[in-house]
Amino acid sequence: MAALGRNIKRSAFSMQILLKYEGRRALSGSSSLRSGKVGFIGLGNMGGHMARNLIKKGYPLVVYDVSNDLTNSLKESGASVAGSPAEVASEAKNVVTMLPESSHVQQVYTADNGIFSTVQNGTLLMDCSTIDPTVSQAMSKIAQDKGSAFVDAPVSGGVNAARDALLTFMVGGTEANYNAASEYLSCMGKNVVHCGDVGTGQAAKICNNMLLGISMIGTSETMNLGMKLGLDPKMLAKILNMSSGRCWSSEVYNPCPGVLEGVPSSNDYKGGFGTALMTKDLGLAQNAATAMKSPTPMGSLAHQIYRTMTNHGFGGKDFSSAFLFLQEPKKK
Amino acid sequence: MAALGRNIKRSAFSMQILLKYEGRRALSGSSSLRSGKVGFIGLGNMGGHMARNLIKKGYPLVVYDVSNDLTNSLKESGASVAGSPAEVASEAKNVVTMLPESSHVQQVYTADNGIFSTVQNGTLLMDCSTIDPTVSQAMSKIAQDKGSAFVDAPVSGGVNAARDALLTFMVGGTEANYNAASEYLSCMGKNVVHCGDVGTGQAAKICNNMLLGISMIGTSETMNLGMKLGLDPKMLAKILNMSSGRCWSSEVYNPCPGVLEGVPSSNDYKGGFGTALMTKDLGLAQNAATAMKSPTPMGSLAHQIYRTMTNHGFGGKDFSSAFLFLQEPKKK
Amino acid sequence: MAALGRNIKRSAFSMQILLKYEGRRALSGSSSLRSGKVGFIGLGNMGGHMARNLIKKGYPLVVYDVSNDLTNSLKESGASVAGSPAEVASEAKNVVTMLPESSHVQQVYTADNGIFSTVQNGTLLMDCSTIDPTVSQAMSKIAQDKGSAFVDAPVSGGVNAARDALLTFMVGGTEANYNAASEYLSCMGKNVVHCGDVGTGQAAKICNNMLLGISMIGTSETMNLGMKLGLDPKMLAKILNMSSGRCWSSEVYNPCPGVLEGVPSSNDYKGGFGTALMTKDLGLAQNAATAMKSPTPMGSLAHQIYRTMTNHGFGGKDFSSAFLFLQEPKKK
Amino acid sequence: MAALGRNIKRSAFSMQILLKYEGRRALSGSSSLRSGKVGFIGLGNMGGHMARNLIKKGYPLVVYDVSNDLTNSLKESGASVAGSPAEVASEAKNVVTMLPESSHVQQVYTADNGIFSTVQNGTLLMDCSTIDPTVSQAMSKIAQDKGSAFVDAPVSGGVNAARDALLTFMVGGTEANYNAASEYLSCMGKNVVHCGDVGTGQAAKICNNMLLGISMIGTSETMNLGMKLGLDPKMLAKILNMSSGRCWSSEVYNPCPGVLEGVPSSNDYKGGFGTALMTKDLGLAQNAATAMKSPTPMGSLAHQIYRTMTNHGFGGKDFSSAFLFLQEPKKK
Structure with a gap:
C-alpha cells in the first residue's frame, strides 16, 4: 500500500x-x-x-x-x-x-x-x-x-x-x-x-463513501437534535439546504422519515444501500488510512457506528437508518 | 432547556x-x-x-x-x-x-x-x-x-x-x-x-453549524486520504461533487489549498470563520444535546477536534484548517 | 465556571x-x-x-x-x-x-x-x-x-x-x-x-467517573475483540491484569460474564451503577469540559455511547453492559 | 484472520x-x-x-x-x-x-x-x-x-x-x-x-496495548480537566487511585509531570514507549477488529489521536505525552 x-x-x-x-x-x-x-x-x-x-x-x-x-x-x-x-x-x-x-x-x-x-x-x-x-x-x-x-x-x-x-x-x-x-x-x-x-479507482470510491458515511450520521444526529429542540423536520432540512450545512444526505437522501418522498427513510429504510455494505466500505477506508498513516477521526468513528448498528440488526436496512439508531425511542 | x-x-x-x-x-x-x-x-x-x-x-x-x-x-x-x-x-x-x-x-x-x-x-x-x-x-x-x-x-x-x-x-x-x-x-x-x-432561531443556527463542523472535518480527512492514495486533489473534489460525498465543504469551501480560488484554504486559511468561533458554536450544540438527551457522536467528536486545534494555535485560522491540522507534515 | x-x-x-x-x-x-x-x-x-x-x-x-x-x-x-x-x-x-x-x-x-x-x-x-x-x-x-x-x-x-x-x-x-x-x-x-x-468535591467526582466510564467501555471492547481473536476471556483478563492494560474495570468489575463472581456482569447486569446515571455524570463532565475549554475526546465519546445505550434500553442495566451493547449478537 | x-x-x-x-x-x-x-x-x-x-x-x-x-x-x-x-x-x-x-x-x-x-x-x-x-x-x-x-x-x-x-x-x-x-x-x-x-500471542499483545492506549488518553484528559477545575494534580491522582477510575496509567505511569518520579512525564516525555510505536500497535488492533467485525469505538479513536500526535511531532516522545498534546498551552 x-x-x-x-x-x-x-x-x-x-x-x-x-x-x-x-x-x-x-x-x-x-x-x-x-x-x-x-x-x-x-x-x-x-x-x-x-x-x-x-x-x-x-x-x-x-x-x-x-x-x-x-x-x-x-x-x-x-x-x-x-x-x-x-x-x-x-x-x-x-x-x-x-x-x-x-x-x-x-x-x-x-x-x-x-x-x-x-x-x-x-x-x-x-x-x-x-x-x-x-x-x-x-x-x-x-x-x-x-x-x-x-x-x-x-x-x-x-x-x-x-x-x-x-x-x-x-x-x-x-x-x-x-x-x-x-x-x-x-x-x-x-x-x-x-x-x-x-488502485486509484478504488481509492476514489472509498474516499467518496467515507465522506458519505460521515455526512449521513452527521445529518441524522442534526435532524434528531433539531427536532428535540422544537424544530419541524421539513423546515430544518430546508434551512440546512439553503445554508452551509447542506450535503447530499440532507438534500437528496434525508434520513428523517417524511422529509423527502421516494427515499429509504420514507419506506421504513428498505431498499437503498445496506448498513452492512457501508460498514464493509468504511472498513476498506480504515485499512487504507492505517496503511497510509493518514488520520481519519470522523471516518473511523463512522465505521464503528455502522459496525455497531449492524450488530444491532440494522445491517440489512439502508444506512440512513442511522437516524433511527440514534433516536430516543418513543415513549409508549 | x-x-x-x-x-x-x-x-x-x-x-x-x-x-x-x-x-x-x-x-x-x-x-x-x-x-x-x-x-x-x-x-x-x-x-x-x-x-x-x-x-x-x-x-x-x-x-x-x-x-x-x-x-x-x-x-x-x-x-x-x-x-x-x-x-x-x-x-x-x-x-x-x-x-x-x-x-x-x-x-x-x-x-x-x-x-x-x-x-x-x-x-x-x-x-x-x-x-x-x-x-x-x-x-x-x-x-x-x-x-x-x-x-x-x-x-x-x-x-x-x-x-x-x-x-x-x-x-x-x-x-x-x-x-x-x-x-x-x-x-x-x-x-x-x-x-x-x-429559542428556535438559536436551535436552527447551532444545528446548521454542527453539521457544517462535521462535514468540514470529514471533507478534510477525505481529501488528505485521497491524496495519500495517489489522487489529484482537484480531481478528487470533482468526483466527490458529482457523487454522494458532495457537501457545501467539498463544493463551495474546499479545505485543500489550490482546489478552489477565493476561499480561505487558498489564502493560508486567513479570513473566513475562525476555529475558535466554530468551537464555541459546537460547545453550544453539545450543551443543548446533553440537556435534550440526544446523542450526537460526530458533533461531539468534531467539537473535541476543533477544541484541540484551538489549543494548537489554529483558533484564529479559518475552521477549514482542519485539513492542515490532520495532514502529515511534509518531509524536509 | x-x-x-x-x-x-x-x-x-x-x-x-x-x-x-x-x-x-x-x-x-x-x-x-x-x-x-x-x-x-x-x-x-x-x-x-x-x-x-x-x-x-x-x-x-x-x-x-x-x-x-x-x-x-x-x-x-x-x-x-x-x-x-x-x-x-x-x-x-x-x-x-x-x-x-x-x-x-x-x-x-x-x-x-x-x-x-x-x-x-x-x-x-x-x-x-x-x-x-x-x-x-x-x-x-x-x-x-x-x-x-x-x-x-x-x-x-x-x-x-x-x-x-x-x-x-x-x-x-x-x-x-x-x-x-x-x-x-x-x-x-x-x-x-x-x-x-x-465545587472541587464535584470536580473530583466527575473526573473519577469520567475515567471510569472510559475504562469500562475500553475494557468491554478489548474483551470482545480478544474473544473474537480466539482468547479465553478469563485468561485475557489475567494477562491484562498482570500488564499495563490493567484497570479497575478489568480487575474488580470485569464486564464480561463469567470472568468474576459477584459483579453485575455475572448477574445479567442487574444491580450496580445504572447506565442512565453514568450518562448523567458524563454529561456533567462534558458541561464542565466545555466551560473550561479542556479537550476530552474519550470522555466525550464515552458519554455518547452511554447515551445511545440508554436509548436502546440499557439505561437500567449496570454500565458494564457496554460489553453486551458492543458484542456481536450470537448466531441462532 | x-x-x-x-x-x-x-x-x-x-x-x-x-x-x-x-x-x-x-x-x-x-x-x-x-x-x-x-x-x-x-x-x-x-x-x-x-x-x-x-x-x-x-x-x-x-x-x-x-x-x-x-x-x-x-x-x-x-x-x-x-x-x-x-x-x-x-x-x-x-x-x-x-x-x-x-x-x-x-x-x-x-x-x-x-x-x-x-x-x-x-x-x-x-x-x-x-x-x-x-x-x-x-x-x-x-x-x-x-x-x-x-x-x-x-x-x-x-x-x-x-x-x-x-x-x-x-x-x-x-x-x-x-x-x-x-x-x-x-x-x-x-x-x-x-x-x-x-496468533494468540499477538492477539493478547494487541488487546493489552489497545486498552493501555485508551486508558492513557483517558487519564490524560481527566488530569487536564481536573486541574482546570481547580484540583491539585497529585491529589487528583490519589483520589483516582483509591477509587474506580484507577488504572495502570493513573497509578504507575501518570502522564502529568510531577505526580510520579521516574516516569517519562517527569522527564520531558523522554524514554518509555514512543507514540509512533503505540500508533503502530493500535493500527494492528484496528486491522484485527475490522477483520473480526468487532466494534472498538474507543480503541479506534485512540488510534486516530496517537496518529495525529505523531503528525504533530510527538512520534518520538513517550505516548503519555497525550497529556501535553491535549493541554491548553500556557499563557505567556
Whole structure:
C-alpha cells in the first residue's frame, strides 16, 4: 500500500468522460469490435443487470457464477455459460468481474481454475468490485507478468442505476487501458472517469463513501437534535439546504422519515444501500488510512457506528437508518 | 432547556421569507415607522456593519458599546451615543443586540444598568447573538413580565454579508413579533426565516453549524486520504461533487489549498470563520444535546477536534484548517 | 465556571482523612454536639441509609422528602418529619441534602419554601448530591450572604456502601467548614477527603467517573475483540491484569460474564451503577469540559455511547453492559 | 484472520508460567541442550539485550542484522555472525526473531535468502516481534509445510526489562512448541504465558496495548480537566487511585509531570514507549477488529489521536505525552 502513495504521478489526472473514447470507437468501428466474446464473472444484484446491458449492446457473452440459478437466468438472455473462471478467460479476451469482497477477487483470479490459469496474451481484465486497492495492484502485477492488462473500475450508483445503465465507473489503470475499458464500461454506465494508475479507482470510491458515511450520521444526529429542540423536520432540512450545512444526505437522501418522498427513510429504510455494505466500505477506508498513516477521526468513528448498528440488526436496512439508531425511542 | 422540546408546537412552522412582511410595510407606510429611534448594542465586526445598514435605510440610531472607538465610528455615521444599555432602552422602542456570548447577553439585558432596568412597555427586543437557546428563553420571559417582546434572531453569513446586507436571520418568537422584527432585520439581510417560538432561531443556527463542523472535518480527512492514495486533489473534489460525498465543504469551501480560488484554504486559511468561533458554536450544540438527551457522536467528536486545534494555535485560522491540522507534515 | 479554575488556590490541598477531625471531636466532647437536631433532605436509595446511620450514631434527625412513604419510614426509625425544606432549616443548624440532579438542589435550596427562606445564622449546609460544580458554587454564594456555610460533598460507593457507612466523601469548602462537616460525614462513610474550595468535591467526582466510564467501555471492547481473536476471556483478563492494560474495570468489575463472581456482569447486569446515571455524570463532565475549554475526546465519546445505550434500553442495566451493547449478537 | 476466530479452541487455555517447563529442563539436563547453536535475527534496542541474555545463560549464538554495527557489537559479546537469515537457519535449529513490523518478518522468513530457504527439519522458530496475527499464522503454515515449528511470542516490557531479563512473553502455538520455546524465552524474561494456538500471542499483545492506549488518553484528559477545575494534580491522582477510575496509567505511569518520579512525564516525555510505536500497535488492533467485525469505538479513536500526535511531532516522545498534546498551552 505504501507503494501506492509514492509511485503514482499525481499531476496528469484528468476527467475524460467518454469524449476521447467516443472518438476512438467511431474510428475503429463498432461492428468488428463486437465479434469477440466478452467474459462476465459475478452475476449478483449488480452484475446480472450489468451483463444484460452488454448483451443489449450486441456483445456475445460468456458468463460464470457459483450460483446455477444466476447463470441459467443469463443463459435465457442469450449468454453462454462457462464452468469456471479459467474457462471464461480461455474464451474471452475482455473480461469483467463484479464480486463482493477482496477475498472473492483473489479467488476468482488466482485459484487453480482461476482467470490467471488460462488468461491469454493481450486480454483486458476489468474488475468492477469494490475492494482493497492493494489487492487491485497485486492483481494488476500478475496480469502484467502474464502479458494481459488490468483496470480497477468500481461503480457508484445502486441496483436501479445498474439496470438502467446509469452507473458511474471510477477507473484506475494506464490511459491506454482506460481507453480500451471505456468501450465496455460505457455500455453499463453513463460516466467513465479516469482516476489515475491501478488502485486509484478504488481509492476514489472509498474516499467518496467515507465522506458519505460521515455526512449521513452527521445529518441524522442534526435532524434528531433539531427536532428535540422544537424544530419541524421539513423546515430544518430546508434551512440546512439553503445554508452551509447542506450535503447530499440532507438534500437528496434525508434520513428523517417524511422529509423527502421516494427515499429509504420514507419506506421504513428498505431498499437503498445496506448498513452492512457501508460498514464493509468504511472498513476498506480504515485499512487504507492505517496503511497510509493518514488520520481519519470522523471516518473511523463512522465505521464503528455502522459496525455497531449492524450488530444491532440494522445491517440489512439502508444506512440512513442511522437516524433511527440514534433516536430516543418513543415513549409508549 | 427541557421545556423547549416539550412546549413548542412543532406543526405550524413555515418559511415566510419576507413576503408577508413586505405586504404589511406597504400598508402601514414606511415614513411614520421611521420616526422612532432604533437602539443598537454591540458594534463589533458584524454589529458595526449591521447598524450602518439601518442608518442607510433611514432609521435614526442610538447605539452603545463598551469600546469608545466603536461608538465614535458610528457617531460619525450619524448615530447618537448612549452611556449604557439602560440609556438605549429608555430612548428606543426597537432595540437590536449583537454580542459575542451568552454571558454578554445576560449582562447587557439584566445588569443594574441593563436594558431591563429601563425597558418601556411595548418595546421590541431583537437579539442577533448566537447563544444558548435557554438564555434566549430566559430573556424572553423577563421581557414578557415587563410588557415588552423578545425574539432571538441569530445570523448566518460572515462579515461581507453583514456589510452588504445579505445576512440570513433565523428568528424565534411569536408570529406577531416575527412580523414586527422583520421590518428591521430585512434592512440588514436578504432572508428572514421564522423558525418557531423563542429559542428556535438559536436551535436552527447551532444545528446548521454542527453539521457544517462535521462535514468540514470529514471533507478534510477525505481529501488528505485521497491524496495519500495517489489522487489529484482537484480531481478528487470533482468526483466527490458529482457523487454522494458532495457537501457545501467539498463544493463551495474546499479545505485543500489550490482546489478552489477565493476561499480561505487558498489564502493560508486567513479570513473566513475562525476555529475558535466554530468551537464555541459546537460547545453550544453539545450543551443543548446533553440537556435534550440526544446523542450526537460526530458533533461531539468534531467539537473535541476543533477544541484541540484551538489549543494548537489554529483558533484564529479559518475552521477549514482542519485539513492542515490532520495532514502529515511534509518531509524536509 | 470560569471562576472555579481561576480563583482556587491549588497548592494547599491535602488529604486529611479524618485524623484532624478525630482529635477535634475528642476535645469538644461528643454529647454536647449531639444535642442539636440534624436536618436531612432527600431520603431515596442512598439518602435513606445515610440518614439512618446518623440516627445510629445518636443524632436526633428532622427529615423531609416529597415522598410520604420515605418520610414515614424514617419516622419509624426515630426521625421527626418536617413539611418543607424551610421547616427543616428552621429546626436544624446542620443540614444534609442528597438529591438526584442540579435542578432538585436549586429547588430545595432556593424555592419559596426552600432552605434559604429560613436558614439560620451559622448553619452548616452539606450537599452530598452529584451536580454541576457551578451550582454548588452558586448555592455557597447565597449561603455566605445569609451568614451560613456550604460544602459540596458528593459520594463514591453504592447503595451497599451507604447502608454500611462505607462511603467516600469528596468535600469542597473551606478548611473550617470541611472540619465541621467531617463530624457528620464520618458517621456515614469511612473516608472524608478535603479536595479544595467549594465545587472541587464535584470536580473530583466527575473526573473519577469520567475515567471510569472510559475504562469500562475500553475494557468491554478489548474483551470482545480478544474473544473474537480466539482468547479465553478469563485468561485475557489475567494477562491484562498482570500488564499495563490493567484497570479497575478489568480487575474488580470485569464486564464480561463469567470472568468474576459477584459483579453485575455475572448477574445479567442487574444491580450496580445504572447506565442512565453514568450518562448523567458524563454529561456533567462534558458541561464542565466545555466551560473550561479542556479537550476530552474519550470522555466525550464515552458519554455518547452511554447515551445511545440508554436509548436502546440499557439505561437500567449496570454500565458494564457496554460489553453486551458492543458484542456481536450470537448466531441462532 | 477469519480463520483465527473460528478454528481455535477457546476452552483449554491456561497460564503455565514455566512450572511445567522447569520440570522438563531438570529432567533433560541443561548441558546437553546448550550444545546446539541458537540463531538470533534482529539486534535492535530490544533484540540486542535479549541476545546477550541468551549468551549469558550459556547458549552459543549465531546472529544476523542488516546493521554491521549491531552484529559487530554482538560479536564482541561472543556471538558468531551470519551473512543472511538463510545462513542463520542453516546453522541453528532454534531461531529467535525480533523485528519491527509485519513486512520485516515476511522478508526475513520468506525472501530468497530468508529462513525458509534453508530451514532444517525439526527447527523451532520463535518470533518475538509484534505483528499482525494473520502474518504469524501464515508463517506458521509455511513452517509446518517444511517440517519445522513456529510460535509467536511478542513481549511486554520495555528496554530495561529486556536488559534485565524481566520481559513477559505471550506465546501462541501448540502446547509442545510452547514447552520447547519456554527453554529459550525464560532466559530472556520472567513470565512465559501460553495464550493458545498460533496468533494468540499477538492477539493478547494487541488487546493489552489497545486498552493501555485508551486508558492513557483517558487519564490524560481527566488530569487536564481536573486541574482546570481547580484540583491539585497529585491529589487528583490519589483520589483516582483509591477509587474506580484507577488504572495502570493513573497509578504507575501518570502522564502529568510531577505526580510520579521516574516516569517519562517527569522527564520531558523522554524514554518509555514512543507514540509512533503505540500508533503502530493500535493500527494492528484496528486491522484485527475490522477483520473480526468487532466494534472498538474507543480503541479506534485512540488510534486516530496517537496518529495525529505523531503528525504533530510527538512520534518520538513517550505516548503519555497525550497529556501535553491535549493541554491548553500556557499563557505567556
